[in-house]
Amino acid sequence: MTMSAGDGQGESALVRRHLRLDHMNQLQIEKLARVFDAEPGVARVVVRKHWLDIDYDAAVLTLDRVIALLEAYGGELSHDWWTAFKAHWYRRREEKLRARLVREDEESDEP
Secondary structure (H helix, E strand, O other): OOOOOOOOOOOOOEEEEEEEEEOOOHHHHHHHHHHHHHOOOEEEEEEOOOEEEEEEEOOOOOHHHHHHHHHHOOOEEOOOHHHHHHHHHHHHHHHHHHHHHHHHHHHHHOO
């Protein structure tokens, strides 16, 4: 996971994901890239036939939302064990990151 201190504009939870894809044609890839560009929290996205490289603010966007968008445009994550392992690990890291952000926000609100 890559984290950036940012400038206070929501980049404190920037994460980078590299996921293997299945069943994507060129038209789907182009549409999906436009959809991700417009999605709040996305800093960078590169969609290729077999790969999705995406940087996003985990405080705004989740891996589950990324996967839902992917599936809405006819793609899917690869079913190999490594991609499944990474997706599970990414979800856990995002949960911990969001919990930490909530704690930090609560601590900053205290007098």
